[in-house]
Amino acid sequence: MSNTTENKQQTTKLLSGIRVIDLCDLRGQSCGRLLADLGADVILVEPIDGMRSRHRAPVYNGTSLHFEIHNANKKSIKLNFSDPVDLDKFKQLIQSCDLVIDGRNPAEYNIIGMSAEDIRQLREDLIVLSLTDFGLTGPYKDFIGSEAVHLAMGAVLSRSGVNGSDPILPPGELASETAAIQACWVALLAYWQKLHNGQGDLLDFSINDAVAQIFDPGVGATGSAAAGRTAIETAINGRPIVKMIPGKLPSVALLYPIFKCADGHIRICLLNPRQWQGMSEWLGDNHPFRHPKYETNINRIMKVDKINKLLAEFFSDKPREQLVIEGQKRGIPIAALSLPAEVFDEVHFQERSLYTDYVIGSDNGLAPSGYCRVDQQRIGIKQPAPKLGQDNEQVLSQIPSKQAAPQQESTSHLPLRKPLAGITVLDLGIIVAGGDLGRLFADQGANVIKVENHKYADGLRQSLDGNPVPISFAQANRNKRSLGLNLRSNKGKALFKELVKTADIVISNFKPGTMESLGLGFDILQEVNPGIICAESSAMGSFGPKAKTMGYGPLVRASSGLSGLWRYPGNDIVCGDSITIFPDHFAARISAVAIMAKLIERQQTGVGGFVDVSQAETIINALATELLNESLNPGSLKPKGGNEPHNAPxxxxxxxxxxxxxxxxxxxxxxxxxxxxxxxxxxxxxxxxxxxxxxxxxxxxxxxxxxxxxxxxxxxxxxxxxxxxxxxxxxxxxxxxxxLGNPHFQARKFFNTLHQPTAGRPLETENGPVGFSQNLPQPIIKPAPVLAEHTREVAKELLQLDDGAISALVASGDLELAKKQQSPLKQKMKTKGVTFAMNVILKYHAFKNAFNRDTIKS
Structure with missing residues (x-):
């Protein structure tokens, strides 16, 4: 394998000194791969004949491309577990490590002759991550999963495709990759906890739980187009509607159409009045939808078929590049629908060192190198996957003894320590990817301060009924406090810098360059606090020719090639990703893992750093196996519809x-x-x-x-x-x-309860990231804040300001206080009124459309 110059020179090893034993074969190998990317010493322990995944499709000239991608940067030893000598070596090896990732289902324990619990007993402070299909408990604990099975049972499949057609499988192994990254987050949380209390752990991690929690969560945050509604409210029983049907509720999928143009396809997202104004002006003066009422989404949706017909004619004879350039110039979210081969040729990704050369036999392939960049370096492939047993002599000849963690005074009579207690996060994250990232840290006990103001409120605060804390916002921002702060005033910026002095992490997902334009870029904040860790997430990453591309999920999926692959075979227009919010929750976990790695490194160096996550790149890396195969077998990567391509049935x-x-x-x-x-x-x-x-x-x-x-x-x-x-x-x-009634999720305590005062009822919400643990407590769920609800509290606590100083800063507009809210009863009545009005409008249009023959046919 030949790497890019950057990767050859890469020295960043955030997890240096951490040894991981990897027992994953057919599931979970990406967990160890990401830890290895981050600098951990990951040792793949294989049976004498090698792991089954060494033969897993796709295979190129006798080499499993799946194995190559998922085991790069690791070492390999082989052991004969029926030989007492080799079994003793395995136990010695366990004594030298910090973490064991056990990817065996209980039925496979006989491979080694030891269960996950048996391995856990070998070392008092050992962390064992048991990564199984359905967990070690619950009615489905003995079930066997697969990519398709987890998508089906994780409530993803029922929303994949188009209403009235068969469901379709998303491309690649997105469910498996999603779960593996969550497992990595859990592993680092457990390691961080051990650093502070010296205790090991057995982590009962279920792939199916993770898929249901991350891919398209039923009770998690939804995108801004859902107007504050939950996934259960917006996709009740089926796949999205992509044409207006009389009597049916309008679907947010109608807002993300795909159109054929002169040399391919483009996708647009017209979500607010300003964007429709730009589109209307682009169409010219003579079209029938210039009336201001069409700036409202609901009015456009009611005419969606006619509007889309007009747009289709307008785009049909124009090339993609011209449309994208002109659309973005007019403030219209637009992206080309990229084909698999085109993501390799994209200059933006090349400049960000996304790809690395990967030699398979005598042929040279191209593979996505790694999920993120940290401190201006790609965290990714440095060494190819190991040959079977290639590191036996090096690893087994001198097994280092691992110094046991200092014994702590017994605290069994006390509640478990919250893992991230003492960590302060300044949360500038918005919508789903940003909101969910801060929430992950808040759930684990971090002091997360959501910094916001009324003029530039988080898009998730928008709702149909004016609720100041819509359900979707509450799901992404539970356990946080809200500070009303004006970052556009000089005093407001000075106050933010004061906060940075005692903070650990700053997270944001604005358009790249926004923090710099405010005078709050990483270089400035690092001068204020050398230990600060800044994490920025955006559609295309913090730099590159397309860095400032509008960050809407449907456009990210289009430009990364995902939308073009997630469709019905033979149909270029109808894609199956219309209501997914992938990769928002997934990208949040990538950021969280990188931040945790920086926190662990900072324990040794005292120095912070910068984490750069591109949502498009998280998708491309999740498809790394398929893209490596495409580079070696051009044309091999195609939509798979309802069937996986490498096995039957x-x-x-x-x-x-x-x-x-x-x-x-x-x-x-x-x-x-x-x-x-x-x-x-x-x-x-x-x-x-x-x-x-x-x-x-x-x-x-x-x-x-x-x-x-x-x-x-x-x-x-x-x-x-x-x-x-x-x-x-x-x-x-x-x-x-x-x-919500699924017996397995119920048995595994998948759900928790969020008592959000503005909701009018208790809300179902997801629980912690791992089903059961000895050392990681489940989160205590506190409500999400009203905007600026905690300004006085935070200003006194972190800025050491008294009431007089706070009042003066409020009067000058540098700080903000929460606005007076309606009583819960009035809010509930307003919500009912809006819902009733919406239903009346929908029924009226349905009745009117019933007389329109063209609409009925469509």
Whole structure:
């Protein structure tokens, strides 16, 4: 493998000195890979014949590209676990490490002959992260998962695709990557906790929990287009509507259309009056939608078919680049729909050193190098994946003894320490990616101060009913305090710098350059406090030719190639990502992991640093295996619809009922035999055409038809039970209407309760990032703040100001106090009134449209 010059010179090792034993094979390998990227010494411990993932598709000239991507920067040793000598070496190795990532399901414990709990007992202060499909507890604990199964059972699949069509699978292994990064966040939290209390841990981590919590969370924050509503309220039972249908509620998907142009496709997001004004002026004086009423989303949605027809004609003969340049000049969020090969050629990504050369045999491929940049360096691939056992001599010849953490005085009678207690975060984050990042730290006990003001309020504070703390905002900003501060006044900036002096972290996700224009860029803040860690998240990253691209999720997905892959095969216009908010929650975890690594490094150096996360790059890295394959096999990366491309049967199958589906994944011959038993079709198990994975893939269409005939007469839950009983990965397509009552999530305490005064009722909210832990307490959930609710409190506590000084700063406009709010009863009545008015408007338009033949047909 040959790296870019930057990667060759890279010396940043944030986690230097931390040793990790990696027992992950078919699940979770990205967790160890990211820790290795960050500088940890990650040792892949393999059985004598090597891990099964060394043969996992896609395979190029005998080399698993999946294994290469997921194990770069690691070491490899091989051990014969049936040999007492090698088993003793394994135990010695455990004594030398800080963390064990155990990716085995309990049924696979016999590989080593030790359970995760057995390994945990080998060292008192050892951290063991048990990373299983469904966790070590709960009714589904013995289930086997897969990419498709986790998407189905994580309530993602029911919203993927278009209303009236089959659900479709997102490209790549986005669910698995999402979970692995969450696991990395949990591992570093546990390590940080051990640094402060000396205690080890057994972490019961479920991939399915993580997918449900991060990918498109049912009870997490939603985007600003949802107008404060939750995912359950905006996508109740099905996939989004991309055309206005009489009698149906309008969908936010209508706001993100894709249009064909002269040389490809573009996507636009017209979300506010100013953006529609720009589009209207671009269309010229003669179109029928110039009336100011069309600046309101609801009025445009009611005419969406006619407006989109007009836009389609306008864009059809113009090249993409011209449209993007002109649209951005007019303040219109617009992006080209990139093809897989085009993301390699994008100059912006090249200038940010996103890719690295990766040699496979005698051929040279190109791979996304790593998820983020820290201190102006790409944190990514430095060494290729190891050959089997290549580090046996180096690692086993002299196993260093790990100094046990100092024994702490017993605190078993006291509540567990909050992991991030004592850490102060100045939170300038907005909408989902920014809001969720601060919330992750607040949940773990950090003192998170949301710095905001009324003139430039967080977009998530917008709602249909004027609620000052909409439900979506509450989900992203629970456990925080709000400081009303004017960062555009000289005194306000001076006050912010005073806050920075005693803070640990500053997070923001404004358009790049905003903090610098305020005189609060990282260089300035580091002069104020050399230990400050600044983390900036944006659509395309903090620098590069396209750094100031408008940061809307649908545009990020378009420019990274995700939208073009997440679509129905053969249909260039209809994509399946219309209501997803991926990668917002995912990108927040990437930022959180990088910040935690900097905090750990700062313990030794006392120096802070700068974390730069591009949401587009998080997507591209999550598709790294597929993109490496595309670079070696041009044209191989295509939309997969409802079936995974490397195995059969592996995908989505129709069940009895209206739009009911089940995911079934057969990835080896043993599972095929088991599926035949579940279907009670022994003749298929002996059919010579279906005996091997290669033969089944050649007969994929025939097998899909056979399995579909079996599934379509049964419910998804029956199919799931029949398959899982035979250890075949299978899962029902969970809808949001079933989400809160899911027995497995309930048993694993997935949900907590948020008592938000402005909501009028207790809110279901997600719990902590790991199901069960000995040393990480579940978060105590406190309500999200009204804007500037804690100004006096924070000013006294952190700025040491008295009431007189605070009042003077409020009078001068440098500080702000919360505005007087309506009583909960009045607010509730207002909410009901708005809802009633919305329903009246919708019913009126539905009635009117019923007489419009064209609308009915569409």
């Amino acid at each position: 592996n995908g989505l199958f129709p069940c009895d009922g209206d739009d009911e589906w089940v995911a079934i994944s057969v990835t080896n011959d043993t599972q095929w035999q088991a599926l035949c038993r579940a279907m009670k079709k022994p003749e298929l198990a002996n059919d010579p055409h279906f005996l091997t994975s290669e033969q089944r893939l050649l007969c994929a269409s025939e097998i899909t038809h056979i399995v579909s005939e079996w599934t379509r007469t049964r419910s998804p839950y029956e199919i799931m039970r029949l398959c899982q009983r035979e250890q075949v990965p299978a899962g029902n397509m969970l809808r949001l209407t079933e989400f």
